Amino acid sequence: MRARLILSIFLAFGFIGSVVAKPVTEAELRKHVEILASDDFEGRGPGTEGERKTLAYLESQWTKAGLKPAARDGSWYQPVDLVRRGPKQATVQFFAKGEKLRIVSDDILLVGKEAEYRADRLPALFVGHGVNAQGKVVADVKGKLAFLLADDAEFLPSEMKASRNRRLALVDAGAAGVVSISGEQFDFPLYRRAILSRPISWVARDKRADVEGAVSPQYMVALVTAAGGDWDKLRAAARSTDYAGQSLGLTVDLNVLSDVEPIRSNNIIGKFAGRKPDSGAVVLMGHWDHFGVCRPESDEDRICNGAVDNASGMAVLTEVAKRLGKAKFDRDIYFIGTTAEEYGLIGARAFAADPAVALDQIKVVLNVDTVAIAPKGAKVAIIGRGKTDLDADVEAIARKLKRKIEPSTDANAFLQRQDGWALTEKNVPALMVGGSFADLGKLEAFLKTDYHGPKDEVVDTLQLGGAAEDADLHVELGRYFADTRKYKPKKAEKGTGE
Ligand SMILES: [Zn+2]
The missing domain is CATH 3.40.630.10 (Zn peptidases)
Structure with missing residues (x-):
């Protein structure tokens, strides 16, 4: 008992x-x-x-x-x-053959790695999906502003399906800036919401270009048309598995102020x-x-x-x-x-x-x-x-x-x-x-x-x-x-x- x-x-x-x-x-x-x-x-x-x-x-x-x-x-x-980073204020001025371009679209959002970023006459390049079927960066992007299609393409290797990894590959290759072109998988309102939410990164793995951001496809139409090109043709060429990128015949002056906390x-x-x-x-x-x-x-x-x-x-x-x-x-x-x-x-x-x-x-x-x-x-x-x-x-x-x-x-x-x-x-x-x-x-x-x-x-x-x-x-x-x-x-x- x-x-x-x-x-x-x-x-x-x-x-x-x-x-x-x-x-x-x-x-x-x-x-x-x-x-x-x-x-x-x-x-x-x-x-x-x-x-x-x-x-x-x-x-x-x-x-x-x-x-x-x-x-x-x-x-x-x-x-x-x-x-934590978010956009504050940015001025973006494109030039074609020395002439200032007027772009009739506000669908661009840029954030700097540091609080202040300035660049004069930065060459702009369209890199399609960024990498080829072997996962290699398609063009020499060093010191340039690369416009990257965020959408996936069939030929991309599995580890490069996510646009994040293609963005990082461009950063590794020395791009001064990477601008993602929104698409079907991730549209511009989603980018806008994500960027304006001022996302947080881990300092230990904080790999990014001096300036990054997003534009809408409409913005690309306006930009390429103003420079005398044809966006649909550029877009179509990027579907090819051996696409090697294309200069847009443009340079850009950037003055980007960001919240970097x-x-x-x-x-x-x-x-x-x-x-x-x-x-x-x-x-x-x-x-x-x-x-x-x-x-x-x-x-x-x-x-x-x-x-x-x-x-x-x-x-x-x-x-x-x-x-x-x-x-x-x-x-x-x-x-x-x-x-x-x-x-x-x-x-x-x-x-x-x-x-x-x-x-x-x-x-x-x-x-x-x-x-x-x-x-x-x-x-x-x-x-x-x-x-x-x-x-x-x-x-x-x-x-x-x-x-x-x-x-x-x-x-x-x-x-x-x-x-x-x-x-x-x-x-x-x-x-x-x-x-x-x-x-x-x-x-x-x-x-x-x-x-x-x-x-x-x-x-x-x-x-x-x-x-x-x-x-x-x-x-x-x-x-x-x-x-x-x-x-x-x-x-x-x-x-x-x-
Ligand atoms: Zn959660």
Whole structure:
């Protein structure tokens, strides 16, 4: 009797590693989401007052959970240097045969690498799709302004389908400027919106020409016609696989003033020290950032609060930490909140480039993003299914919690759109596990409506049923992968990741 009484006391307080932790409730998650996605946190933009509040909140919650600061310098924070750029004012004057041209179109937006950029009589060149079928830059662009068709072409090699990579190839080849000509895949209003949103880049990978920007096809018609040429002919010639670019017979004077704002942002990193630190580490991660004040002053609701994306994930991580903090584990368990995921997984890439724990020590990364989509009872999908040898382990844990499994690899469509990818790229086994990606119809409905806009905010109908179940699942996954008797990696992870 006595033994049982003591055991039940232990059970009640959750002191024994092997007992099931107290389930995470929707109310607990909602509390965090309401704070992180409140207008007071200004949409959690990197480098803003919203970042300061977000990190202070997470630090206090994670400290309560028992996590200890674990960035490389012993603090909670890994600094990540960013730069935000947007257009301010530009004068653009083209010349043909020494004569000033008048272009009747305003569809041009230019942003400098530095705050002030001036160039006189810069030669202008039309480079078609920028590279040929072999992926080589089509012409000598050194010191010139290259006009690049953003649209994909059939002959382009797969790694050059994205106009971003062709732009970078032109920068590598020494182009002074690259101007993307909008097309069907990405039209000028989209470019305008993207450029005016003043996107953020990672200083460590900030490769760009002195001046970059976009024009509409109508602008090209006006420009080429004013110079006495025929845009349709130029455009048609660029379809040929051996197109070698063409001088536009133009030079241009540019005076481009830009907003260039350096930003110091941070990943937040904490850990539970394991009893056998040599046995490796488990990493749970999610991005804390969102788009901040994302709409012009004229809009009534200007804040992209990011309740689903990704206050929900940070809420889940925080409650998982509170459960895991009540027990001891063999392996270290790291918790990482990343910055600037929304601008290309920047914080996660910064962690992968300069990790607080050696990458070959990481047994698994579990990323948690956009979890407030599915209701209670959702199946468990795995982003990264088939890419590691961990699927069976994850499924067994999920089944233990009476969760059903989504067996397809459909969710892998999101593989490269989540922070785990920054680790997958470095051959670290990384998964995203949960209900949100099991019903892609529900997910797509969110992506097509409130996603990345001011309407992704705290509402009464915010769906946290699935998130609570996913939180419980991550508690069990953390316990399992951190236990050297339960989870024994098949072999030292090395090399190909096959
Ligand atoms: Zn997002």
